[in-house]
Amino acid sequence: QVQFVQSGAEVKKPGASVKVSCKASGYTFTSYAVHWVRQAPGQRLEWMGWINAGNGDTKYSQRFQGRVTITRDTSASTAYMELSSLTSEDTAVYYCTRTAAAAGVNNWGQGTLVTISS
Amino acid sequence: DVVMTQSPLSLPVTLGQPASISCRSSQSLVYSDGNTYLNWFQQRPGQSPRRLIYKVSNRDSGVPDRFSGSGSGTDFTLKINRVEAEDVGVYFCMQGTHWPYTFGQGTKLEIK
Numbered sequence: 001q002v003q004f005v006q007s008g009a010e011v012k013k014p015g016a017s018v019k020v021s022c023k024a025s026g027y028t029f030t031s032y033a034v035h036w037v038r039q040a041p042g043q044r045l046e047w048m049g050w051i052n053a054g055n056g057d058t059k060y061s062q063r064f065q066g067r068v069t070i071t072r073d074t075s076a077s078t079a080y081m082e083l084s085s086l087t088s089e090d091t092a093v094y095y096c097t098r099t100a101a102a103a104g105v106n107n108w109g110q111g112t113l114v115t116i117s118s
Numbered sequence: 119d120v121v122m123t124q125s126p127l128s129l130p131v132t133l134g135q136p137a138s139i140s141c142r143s144s145q146s147l148v149y150s151d152g153n154t155y156l157n158w159f160q161q162r163p164g165q166s167p168r169r170l171i172y173k174v175s176n177r178d179s180g181v182p183d184r185f186s187g188s189g190s191g192t193d194f195t196l197k198i199n200r201v202e203a204e205d206v207g208v209y210f211c212m213q214g215t216h217w218p219y220t221f222g223q224g225t226k227l228e229i230k
Contacts, residue, residue, distance in 0.1 A: 104179035
């Protein structure tokens with residue numbers, strides 16, 4: 001079955017960067033985009049961006065433009081999300097997801113808690 | 119960005135009774151291909167979101183038929199025919215028509 005396993009929780013200082021990984025299994029990795037969504041305490045879910053796992057094209061939300069970089073390693077069926085210049089407002093659970101407008105094509109990782117604290 | 123507004127934000131329901139959640143978007147969600155990319159998600163406590171409905175009214179695999187979605191343009195509704203204990207959680211609408219995709223603020227369903 002389709003599964004996404006994300007890297008473990010992180011604690012970072014303000015101004016630092018964090019890189020979260022998302023390993024996919026159970027489907028052909030290069031056939032779908034991998035998206036990144038975050039959930040901050042008391043805030044709405046936010047769509048950050050995505051990567052076409054086949055050709056590496058990326059699209060980012062303007063809100064994160066310049067601070068987020070999404071990459072992938074096709075040999076490892078793994079996508080990565082790096083967020084820089086962290087502030088306390090970046091404290092959130094970060095999810096990777098595969099999604100398409102078709103039945104059953106919506107799978108989520110378990111989430112990675114990133115805490116920003118001095 | 120498209121703003122998604124849900125109501126109510128809190129929904130206490132008696133087991134076996136119906137429930138309904140409304141979602142409105144700040145602009146039409148009809149895409150240039152004619153499809154309307156409005157989805158509904160459920161998030162149980164401590165779990166990742168799970169999509170229930172895609173393109174307004176299509177149930178995802180394994181979703182009980184007591185869940186249904188309807189609507190068009192800017193007004194959408196999620197209905198649960200007979201609420202069960204396992205339905206407790208937060209429900210989100212989400213639009214995938216305009217970039218960036220955006221979510222509603224969530225409706226917390228609890229059992230009375």
